[in-house]
Amino acid sequence: MKKAMIVSDNITKSFGNNVALNGISFKVYEGEIFGFLGPSGSGKTTMINILTGQLSPNEGQGMLLDKYSLHLSASDLETIGIVSDKSGFYEKLSLEKNLQLYGKLYGVPNSKIDELLKSVGLYDSKQTLAEKLSTGMKQRMLLARALINAPKVLFLDEPTSGLDPTTSQSIHKLLLDLKNKGTAIFLTTHDMNEATLLCDELVLLNKGHLVERGEPRDIIQKYNQNKKVKLTYSDFEQEEILFAQLNQTDLSHVIAIHSCEPTLEDIFIKLTGEKLNA
The missing domain is CATH 1.10.238 (Recoverin; domain 1)
Incomplete structure (x- = not known):
């Protein structure tokens, strides 16, 4: 059974009248990439600061490596890696x-x-x-x-921001290698394709509230209500049809078939009316 490396237990944090996090709970296990996704100001950085013991929650508690975040010692911190926009x-x-x-x-x-x-x-x-x-x-x-200290837990805030596609792919490979070696990776990103490709589980956050959670493909299928596919014909004309109609369709001149699943971005907009990269 995999060990929980990061635990958020009903964490709530307010700054004055602004509720940055409202009762957020989740676990991140060894050898797992966990996505914590939301627009700017949704509480992502606040959660990282609480989990790493840099900030106290108003309610609830965070844990890293079986220790309460506020009780982490210097030796504990030596097993953690962090990349954020505050890294110097x-x-x-x-x-x-x-x-x-x-x-x-x-x-x-x-x-x-x-x-x-x-x-x-x-x-x-x-x-x-x-x-x-x-x-x-x-x-x-x-x-x-x-990565110098071969961390057991790695916090990454937008790790591929500003990178070209080729370099981003090499970083993705590196992160998957780390995952396969047992590292627990906490990832924030605005790239929803990246989150879909990398994350074993993720949460969607909006204004401090958790609005959806689960495995990326499960979330996408949950909101894939139309069940359509897009057909591209040899003359490059395109047509969308219901998946159930595929068996009754002449495919002799079809050169490509693509699923019309919603993206995580589409789902977030549907749930909140806002864009993830806002």
Whole structure:
């Protein structure tokens, strides 16, 4: 039976009259990628801060690695990796020196640093000053830094933001490799295709409230009420028909058949009237 690495037990957090999180509960297990999805201001960063012991909830409690989040010790934090827009770095040091500096804190050899740089596609740029890196390269540097200590739990806030598709795919492969090795990954992203591809389970959050949860494909099928497919014919004309009509349709000139399932973005708009990337 898989072990719960992250637990949110009825967490509520308010800032004045603004309720950032309202009774949110979930568990993230070892070897699982968990998506925590919602527009800006929906409580994603607040939840990360509570789970990592940086912020106290008004009600409920968070747990990491069988410990209450507010009781985490320095040694506990050494088994956790975090990448967020608050992650800092030394601008006047090279990319390599930045990682070597953090590697020394964990007794990590330079050979491991080279492996990490290769895994995020930055090995050829390792001598570049951090201040000269593009936004996407800085993001990859911070991801490599978060992986230096081989964390058991990894918090990622928009890890592929600003990255080109090829690099994003390499990051996806890296995250799936980490998952297969037992790392529990807590992921926020505005890329709903990314969430569908990567997440074992996810929650949709709006204004501090949990509006839907489950496995991505299960959520999509739950709201796939029309059950239609799109046919593309040899003359490139297209037609949508009910799935049940497919057996009665002449497919001799059809060159492609695509399901017309809703996306997670479509579902979120239906539930809340708002866009996830708002």
